[in-house]
Amino acid sequence: MLPGSVAGVLVWENRWAAPFASAARRSGGQLIATGRIPIQAIAASIEAELAEQEEGN
Amino acid sequence: MTFGRPAEPRRRRLIEIMPIVGWKSLLAQADPPATRLVLDTRVQSDLDLTTLDMHSTLLRLLRSRDIEVGLADVRSGVVDAMRDHGLLEQLPETRIFWTSHMPSQPSLREVAQAPESSRSHPIGGIRPVSSHRTLGESLLGSATDGQESCTAAEVGGQMTEGMDVAVDDLGPVDYLVVEFPVGAANFTGEMAEELARLSAAGTIRILDLLVLHKNDDGSVEAIEIDDLEGVDAIRVFETQVA
Numbered sequence: 001m002l003p004g005s006v007a008g009v010l011v012w013e014n015r016w017a018a019p020f021a022s023a024a025r026r027s028g029g030q031l032i033a034t035g036r037i038p039i040q041a042i043a044a045s046i047e048a049e050l051a052e053q054e055e056g057n
Numbered sequence: 058m059t060f061g062r063p064a065e066p067r068r069r070r071l072i073e074i075m076p077i078v079g080w081k082s083l084l085a086q087a088d089p090p091a092t093r094l095v096l097d098t099r100v101q102s103d104l105d106l107t108t109l110d111m112h113s114t115l116l117r118l119l120r121s122r123d124i125e126v127g128l129a130d131v132r133s134g135v136v137d138a139m140r141d142h143g144l145l146e147q148l149p150e151t152r153i154f155w156t157s158h159m160p161s162q163p164s165l166r167e168v169a170q171a172p173e174s175s176r177s178h179p180i181g182g183i184r185p186v187s188s189h190r191t192l193g194e195s196l197l198g199s200a201t202d203g204q205e206s207c208t209a210a211e212v213g214g215q216m217t218e219g220m221d222v223a224v225d226d227l228g229p230v231d232y233l234v235v236e237f238p239v240g241a242a243n244f245t246g247e248m249a250e251e252l253a254r255l256s257a258a259g260t261i262r263i264l265d266l267l268v269l270h271k272n273d274d275g276s277v278e279a280i281e282i283d284d285l286e287g288v289d290a291i292r293v294f295e296t297q298v299a
Contacts, residue, residue, distance in 0.1 A: 016260045023248045028241035033234040039227060054106045 091124055099130035104138040116147045127152040
C-alpha cells in the first residue's frame with residue numbers, strides 16, 4: 001500500500017458450504033484438498049486448448 | 058488419494074465447457090425464454106478458425122434448444138468463412154441479413170429499433186423475440202418511439218468475445234476433493250441434493266465434477282460427469298455414485 005492510501009479488508013465465511021460439508025461427512029467423506037484456481041490459469045488453459053484446436057484444423 | 062496436477066481429462070473438460078457455461082448462463086437468465094437469437098457480426102470482416110469453432114459450438118447449443126439464429130450486419134467474408142466451415146448448413150440464407158450498405162437489407166440501426174419484443178432486457182446478448190414473429194419481421198419491424206433495446210451489437214460482443222465474457226463473468230473458482238475411504242462410503246444422495254440445491258439457487262455454478270478412483274496399483278482413474286451445469290446433471294451424478 002502506498003503511504004496515505006486506504007484499504008478495506010473483508011473476511012468472509014462461505015456459509016453455503018456448511019450444509020454440503022455436513023452432507024459429505026454423513027456420507028462418509030472427508031475433505032482432503034481444497035484451493036482456488038486462479039482465473040488467469042483458466043483463461044490460459046482455454047487459450048492453449050483453442051490454439052491446439054486451431055493447429056489440429 | 059491426493060489432488061496433484063489435474064488429470065488431463067479434467068483440464069480438457071473445463072476448457073470445453075467454459076464458453077458454453079457463459080452462453081448457457083445467459084440463456085438460463087432469459088425471461089421469457091429465448092426463442093430466437095440475433096448475432097451482429099458487423100465488426101467482423103472475416104472469421105478465424107477459433108471464432109468459427111465457437112460459432113459452431115454455439116449454433117449446436119442453440120439448435121439443441123430449438124432457438125432460431127439469425128445473423129445481422131453481415132459482411133461477405135463472414136459468410137464465406139462460415140460456408141467453408143460448414144456452418145451455413147445450420148443457418149439458412151434467409152436468416153442472414155447483410156450489411157447496411159446493401160440497400161434492401163436492414164441496418165443495425167433498424168435492427169436496434171425492432172419492436173416491443175426486443176425491448177431492453179436484463180441480460181445483454183440474448184434478445185427474446187416473441188414466437189409469432191419471424192426473425193425477418195422482427196428485424197424489419199416498424200420502429201417504436203426511441204425505445205432502448207438490447208441490440209444485436211451486444212450479441213456480437215458476446216460472440217466475438219464469448220470466451221472472454223465467460224471468463225470475466227466468473228467469480229472466484231475453487232475446488233475441493235472429498236475422499237470416501239474404503240468401507241466408509243455411505244451414499245444416500247444427500248450430497249447430490251445439496252449440490253443441486255446450491256446450483257439451482259445460483260449460489261454456486263458447478264464447472265466440473267469428477268469421480269476419481271485410485272486403483273490398488275496407485276493409478277488414478279477419472280470419470281467425467283457429463284454436462285454438469287444444472288440439476289439434471291447432478292441427478293446423473295447421484296445415480297452413478299449412489
